[in-house]
Amino acid sequence: MxxxxxxxxxxxxxxxxxxxxxxxxxxxxxxxxxxxxxxxIIDQEVLDGYVKLKTAVDNASQPNFKLGVELTINDIINNGVFYRLMQTHFDQAALSINHMDFVGTDGVVALGNLPLALDTNKAVGMGAYAGNLVWHEKQQAAYLNSLIADIPVPGQILNDVVADFNTDALGKVYPTTSAAIRATVVADPDGRSGNALRILRNTGGNNYPQILVTLPVGRTLGQYSSVSIDFKGAGCCGLFGGGMQLGISTQLGTPANIKGYGGPSSFGVADNVWGRGTINLSLSNLNLTTAEKALTTFYVTIGSNTGAPDYLLDNLTLKGVILAPPIVKTPEEKRTIITAELRKWIKAVGEAGKDKVQSWGVVYQPMDETTPANLRSGVSINPKPANVFYWQDYLGKDYAAVAIGMLKQYANPTDKIFFTETNLVDNPAKIQGLKDFITYTAGKGGQVDGIATELALNIDADKGKIEAMLQSLATSGKLIKIRALDIGTGGTTPNATPALYQQQAEMYKWFVKAYFTKIPAAQRAGITFKSAIDRASGDSWRGNEPVGLWTNVKSGSTVNVGIQRKPAYLGVLEALQGK
Known part of the structure; x- marks a missing residue:
């Protein structure tokens, strides 16, 4: 010892x-x-004594291989201990660049600290891979959808006075829902609007006048949304009480759909003063049937619920709007609009990454999970989740070739282009679908250099399936990149044991060696580790799982001991060294 x-x-x-x-x-x-x-402590000192990871890579036999680590923009611009440590072990930083994070709700592209991060990363000598440029998730979907939405056309406003009593003889009596109430045509006591209808208690009761309405030619009841009436009454006799009542029927008698509303005073009608156009009663309260909405002639039952009525009604008016059909943009118009938005996005990112990013993940998760030979689509998804937008639904199958052409124009023509697909271990049929799509894209002028995939594994992952996936990817003849690799213990950090950490190290070592075995040297684009350090408890991705090659050790609850290598580090190192 x-x-x-x-x-x-x-x-x-x-x-x-x-x-x-x-x-x-x-x-x-x-x-x-x-x-x-x-x-x-002895074991940790031994781990800390091993060489840096990237020094163990044989670059001569596999010139395209990059040992990468996923970083955030803040990791880089803060230039803290973590980023400086990553520089010593990895030769490529992988950044996720999503549309929603850099495009505002007004469509303005604001890259924020991305250019600074790329400049900083280049200055320290690290390469860069930027991915997820064209995805269906994390998109500024509300803005994009607003550009291709139907254009509303102003509708025809309906304001039809269906009863003003001016053509009625003075003294004409209108029917009511009970003989206890009389409704008689009288002259407007103010002398301003001709005739009006006086509702007066006869023997008692709170019943209401019924007015036969015939609509203008071409109109139906369903085209209207409300009924308006002028009202004049004193507080004793209708201004207050149980509220306005409204019903529609095809015959006399109390309508089955009669409903109550607020009283005249609640609509702002003053005591014994005409309230002109202030009482407006919504027809939606009546829940009209389809047959009732088709009516052109019917009775309107309307009045104030009071036990001692003595009030005036005038100018029964039906109001509504006939909506005109919207202007629907054609598929060609939508394609033009969305192509311009894609160009704006790709141009901004491509120019920011010019001479600083060497490889790009242009298209992310293009293949359908259920029918892997087809592209994903949102056509049948209604409503779509927030921040989801399928570019391919508007640009067609050529959308990838279009995006590649734009990126080559604004970034570097020699940059490597990757398509990224996920869930290839459990859904290997997606690999063939992806290869076919790459072939199609190449035929449209969009050359694809490689395939990238992401793997979130555990120590008990099916090695046979993983090897089969790698072998199938190799048959594409393209560069193969493991874009985001992490391997968990199957539980959280507090439950991890030395035995589990050793199994994790062995699984990391096995995977790296399997990659070298199944992927020919000329096709090896590299392995990027998604979680270099064990995940914190609050992380959205595998929170509180010990998936990293390092762990951030604390003594007690506040004192930070530092970032320390785990057995997983040695597993990766030995695999890189061919041990």
């Missing part, structure tokens, strides 16, 4: 004069104290 010597000089000359007890100086002997170093 390794030991450590610590010499503590105990040779202290103490001259202490204590009356009659001590009369001279005493010299203490020097002792050597030997302390055993804990095995955990």
């Amino acid at each position: 390794m030991k450590i010597n610590r010499k503590i000089n105990r040779g202290i000359m103490a001259c202490v004069m204590i009356s009659s007890l001590l009369s001279a100086c005493t010299e203490f002997e020097t002792n050597d104290i030997v302390v055993d170093k804990p095995q955990s």
Whole structure:
């Protein structure tokens, strides 16, 4: 066992004069104290002594291979301990660049700190891979959909006065829902609007006049949304009470659909003063049937619910809007609009990454999960989730070739182009669908250099399926990149044991070796680790899982000991070294 010597000089000359007890100086002997170093510290020192990961890569035999790590923009521009550590171990930073994160609700592209991060990353000598440029998720979908939405056309406003009593003879009596109430045509006491209808208590009761309405030619009841009436009454006799009542029927008698509303005073009608056009009663409250909406002639039952009525009604009016058909944009118009938006997006990102990004994940998750030979589509998804927009539904199958052409124009023509697809272990049919799509895209002028995939594995993952996936990818003849790899223990960090960490190390080692075995050297585009450090408890991705090659160790609850290598680090290192 390794030991450590610590010499503590105990040779202290103490001259202490204590009356009659001590009369001279005493010299203490020097002792050597030997302390055993804990095995955990020894093991960690051994791990820390291994070489940096990227120094173990054989670049000569596999010139396209990049050892990568996923980083955020903040990781780079903050230039903290973590980023500086990543520089020493990896030669490529992988960044996810999503439409929603850089395009505002007004469509303006604002890249924020992305250009600074790319500049910083280039300055320290790291390469860059930028992905997810054209995806269906994390898109500024509300803005894009607004551009291709139907154009509304102003409708025809209906404001039809169906009864003003001016053509009626004075004294004409209208039917009511009970003989207890009389409704008689009288002259407007203000002398301003001709005739009006007076509702007056006869023998008692709160019943309402019924007015036969014949609509203008071409109109139906369903085209209207409300009924308006002028009202004049005193507080005693209808201004207050149980509220306005409204019903529609095809015959006399109390309508089955009669409903109550607020009283005239609640609509702002003053005591014994005409309220002109202020009472407006919605027809939606009546829940009209399809047959009722088709009516052209019917009775309107309307009045104030009061036990002692004496009020005036005038100018019964039906209101509504006949909506005109909207202007629907053609597929060609939508394609033109969305192509322009794609160009605006690709141009901004491509120019920011020019000479700083060497490889791009242009199309992300293009293939359908259920029918892998087809592209994903949102045509049958209604309503669509927030921030989801399928570019291919408007640009067609050529959308990938269009995006590649734009990127080559604004970035570097020599940059490597990747298509990224996921869930290839459990849905291997997607690999053939992806290969066919790449062939189609090439035929449209969009050359694709490689295929990237993401793998979130655990220590018990099916190795046979993984090997089969790698073998199938290799048959594409394209560069093969593992875009985001992490391997968990199957549980959370608090439940991880030394035995589980060792199995994790073995699984990491096995995977890297399997990649080297199944993917020919000329096709190896590299492996990028999604989670270099174990995930924190609040992370949205595999939160509180020990999936990294490093762990961030804390002593107690606040003191940060630092980022330390795990057995998984050694597993990856040995695989890179061919051990």
